[in-house]
Amino acid sequence: MPKIVDHDKQREWVAEAALRVIQKGGLEKATVRNIAEEAGLSVGSMRHYFSSQAELLAFCMNLIIERIEKRLTSLSLKGPVFSDMKLVLMQFLPMDEDRTMEMEVWMSFVAKALIYPELRKINDEMYDGLTKACHFVIDSLVTHKLAKPELDLEYEKERIYALVDGLAIHHIMRPQQLTQDKIEKIIDQHLQSLCIDELIMP
Amino acid sequence: MPKIVDHDKQREWVAEAALRVIQKGGLEKATVRNIAEEAGLSVGSMRHYFSSQAELLAFCMNLIIERIEKRLTSLSLKGPVFSDMKLVLMQFLPMDEDRTMEMEVWMSFVAKALIYPELRKINDEMYDGLTKACHFVIDSLVTHKLAKPELDLEYEKERIYALVDGLAIHHIMRPQQLTQDKIEKIIDQHLQSLCIDELIMP
Numbered sequence: 015m016p017k018i019v020d021h022d023k024q025r026e027w028v029a030e031a032a033l034r035v036i037q038k039g040g041l042e043k044a045t046v047r048n049i050a051e052e053a054g055l056s057v058g059s060m061r062h063y064f065s066s067q068a069e070l071l072a073f074c075m076n077l078i079i080e081r082i083e084k085r086l087t088s089l090s091l092k093g094p095v096f097s098d099m100k101l102v103l104m105q106f107l108p109m110d111e112d113r114t115m116e117m118e119v120w121m122s123f124v125a126k127a128l129i130y131p132e133l134r135k136i137n138d139e140m141y142d143g144l145t146k147a148c149h150f151v152i153d154s155l156v157t158h159k160l161a162k163p164e165l166d167l168e169y170e171k172e173r174i175y176a177l178v179d180g181l182a183i184h185h186i187m188r189p190q191q192l193t194q195d196k197i198e199k200i201i202d203q204h205l206q207s208l209c210i211d212e213l214i215m216p
Numbered sequence: 217m218p219k220i221v222d223h224d225k226q227r228e229w230v231a232e233a234a235l236r237v238i239q240k241g242g243l244e245k246a247t248v249r250n251i252a253e254e255a256g257l258s259v260g261s262m263r264h265y266f267s268s269q270a271e272l273l274a275f276c277m278n279l280i281i282e283r284i285e286k287r288l289t290s291l292s293l294k295g296p297v298f299s300d301m302k303l304v305l306m307q308f309l310p311m312d313e314d315r316t317m318e319m320e321v322w323m324s325f326v327a328k329a330l331i332y333p334e335l336r337k338i339n340d341e342m343y344d345g346l347t348k349a350c351h352f353v354i355d356s357l358v359t360h361k362l363a364k365p366e367l368d369l370e371y372e373k374e375r376i377y378a379l380v381d382g383l384a385i386h387h388i389m390r391p392q393q394l395t396q397d398k399i400e401k402i403i404d405q406h407l408q409s410l411c412i413d414e415l416i417m418p
Binding site: 042118121169175179187188191196199200203204 | 240241242243244320323324326327328329330331339340343368371374375377378379380381382383385386388389390393394398401402405406409
């Protein structure tokens with residue numbers, strides 16, 4: 015009887031091994047040989063799963079995007095809106111091991127995408143995903159009449175997105191200086207600064 | 217008569233060639249061979265200037281730090297304070313070719329510094345330099361009685377630094393989406409949000 019292997023599951027297994035290799039050694043260490051070793055597979059078998067390194071990398075980055083989406087859809091947002099929006103933003107910040115790993119791998123990827131145009135598409139997808147989440151946060155504050163009426167919404171969306179990414183990068187660069195507690199406080203105070211005073215919780 | 221070569225000038229020449237190589241091809245292309253070719257020197261002569269690739273990389277990053285410092289010290293800050301502080305922050309944003317190049321090379325370097333602890337020291341130097349500049353901006357607003365009295369200064373310093381770096385990264389990733397005009401407006405409005413209302417210029 016032939017061995018039945020779930021092809022999709024196996025691709026995911028390989029991609030997860032690749033993510034660990036990238037986190038430990040950067041993208042330059044993400045060779046077929048290293049990834050096969052980490053996945054416990056033979057080098058020869060790798061071509062069954064990915065025909066090129068570019069395909070494997072794209073799959074890895076998609077895996078990260080999927081993980082974030084999964085985290086977002088499984089959030090139980092049951093109000094108050096202010097806390098819910100804070101919770102949404104925190105999904106993009108390196109507050110646990112998984113999110114730190116995602117962020118570190120993504121940083122390597124962004125640096126590479128600046129140079130290789132073929133990687134831009136997936137980088138743009140991540141950018142668009144995060145932009146959408148930031149729009150959702152600001153729009154929710156408006157819909158629920160929490161936002162100050164004088165806010166320039168377009169500007170606030172760009173500002174909050176830049177803030178989230180800047181905090182994420184600073185935390186992985188200097189976790190002792192910009193601690194997770196500080197990040198949470200900064201996000202909290204930033205959201206408060208966008209809201210009508212009377213509606214802010216103590 | 218022996219040929220007289222200014223050793224320091226030559227090191228700088230090599231480092232500038234290295235920066236161009238990194239910008240075009242990422243850090244993985246920053247090999248002795250490629251840099252020698254870009255600098256118009258023989259591979260053999262390179263060891264006169266740098267004994268290792270790590271030394272060359274550290275020198276390159278120092279070059280970027282020096283450039284930024286030079287730009288900062290040559291700024292003519294003659295008030296109003298609000299515009300001066302905006303000008304200081306804009307030095308860290310990719311508003312011209314030089315600053316864009318610095319930022320792109322730095323991104324590659326940060327991704328690498330996450331993996332190689334020996335590169336952390338110089339990464340920390342840049343971090344400290346930018347932190348200091350952000351402290352200077354917030355402290356100046358306070359000294360000149362422009363800042364809202366209720367500001368949490370420690371938090372504002374981290375927030376403005378994260379904002380500046382986030383904007384810089386988003387601009388080099390998606391220059392058409394986050395334009396230089398938008399960046400300038402965001403920095404302007406952010407600074408305004410920190411200041412007492414009556415003191416804001418129209």
